[in-house]
Amino acid sequence: MERRDFLKTAAVGAATATFATPAIASGKRQWKMVTAWPKNLPGPGVAAQKLADRITALSGGRIEVKLYAAGELVPGRGVFDAVSQGTAELYHAVPAYWGSKSKGILMFGSQPFGLRADEQVGWMVHGGGQALYDEMYGRFNLKPFLCGNSGPQWAGWFKKEINSVDDLKGLRYRTTGLASEMCSKLGMAVQAMGGRAMFQALQSGALDAGEFIGPWTDSALGFYQVAKNYYYPGVGEPSSAEECAVNANAYNELEDDLKQAVSYACESLYNPVWMEYATKHAMALPKMVEEQGVNVKMLPEDVILAMGNAAGEVIADLREDEDELTRRIVESYLGYRKLISEYMPYADNGQMNARALNYKY
Template sequence: MKRRDFLKAGATGTVAAAATTLAAPAIAQDVRQWRMVTAWPKNLPGPGVAAQMLADRITALSGGRIEVKLFAAGEIVPGNGVFDAVGQGTAELYHAVPAYWGSKSKGILLFGSQPFGLTAPEQAGWMIHGGGQALYDEIYARFNLKPFLCGNSGPQWAGWFRTEINSVDDLKGLKFRSTGLASEMCSKLGMAVQAMSGPAMFQALQSGALDAGEFIGPWTDSALGYYQIAKNYYWPGVGEPSSAEECAVNLEAYNDLPDDLKEAVQRACASLY
């Protein structure tokens, strides 16, 4: 190789190497690493699987510019602590259900489910076309959150009971696990309602701290083993004709996104609805 060609090639290689060195940090700076905390055990059939699908879809639809890593209940915060954790910035987003946050605002419960209320398609229609999303945004903004519905379990079952139920009178005094507006309905029927996680419900049934409870439906509930203790499983349930799942993003983190990444988050959530 001639001296002039060698120097030219060397200079080209040096420039290319310098460009690579400079480009890598710029690309890295454009990647947001988000932590998703959830109310579920990892890969729990139903919501746990859906949470991982959502994390993967946000990452994919953002072209890798938002890398979402999922943390199951208890890995960073307890399942019932995800709402506050994301609002306070401990994590960037969560996957849970609106039915868990009635202590924050009773209005939140309307976005999850209502006894004898909206089915999943009706809930979606209200949110998308009936002004529901605007109300949803308004309430959650008070807690520094941007919310999206991102799935629905459909009609939930009446629950698992240690003893057979033959009349409404048999419900009175039962220690029963439920959440949301359904829990208020159960209280009016004379049941002693307790809120707890799905795994905690198994332990409470086993110890006798609960007489009965409802969680989601056969697919999810079977994985948690309720059938081993409570042999009576009743359908239909009227407490939750649908049960919406949600993703909420820290409002500051969401507002910091460029428009195309906001759209990626929104589309990922809508793809699971």
């Protein structure tokens, strides 16, 4: 998908959309899925269409899901409210966008220095996370599901090199979720915006730097045209879960087998979406370096340590949040993070370190 192709689709105005009453005919439901993404944006836009198609297929066509990209029915950042209020039946987005609803929501998407994509599933399924996810979103008349993950994100695109923590102070930087709070504690001027807006802000000079996702998606959006220094690791988002949330009334009206179809459609896409990101990021990165002149750089160790300390302050603040449910979410997350972190040096970390050694293979 070329950048110009999906940007054209994103320009479709909301005035062209119609707000039809949900139809149930011959046992079939017609559901509207609204998304936070331009149509077929490499990564999340592609994943959203896959989810719409899979729900339709697994329901045997008894739920027909039509996807509306950002701006076609509601703005991208309006999908949460649209589904909560019943304007649409479900949305595809990321929890990192909904911090204004509750800080506790942010824990389900990504946590600075937190859980990897596979560990996120471990917390949700085996550590009590899903019950807390359901409880939080239930406040907003939503039934939530994780349905994909970008895997490790990048620290992003910088016009100037970062050599010390002092270089971060006053830096106008695009990010979202808890990473925003981490960066703010380091004196960065954080701004939240979509990918297309980030490109324009970098181009105009309104931003000095910003992160979006990773090489596959970022190259499609053309960030390399306006900033050449591409930094890793993206410690603000060691993974970033994508979610589907269904209007609770619409979900509760479903027969049990259709509820299972929606649930399994989300669950069954998590790993394929995650691995598509990983594979296509790996394919896109060499091209960015060799053909587009991108300079790949690692954040200095003192910067990473400062970010880690700032992230610790963010979590400490959340442990004292006025919302009792948010406090329970944080404690559950921290318990699972400790459990899995103590095991991984023997398991995945050990394997990755062994694979990186210099031997003939």
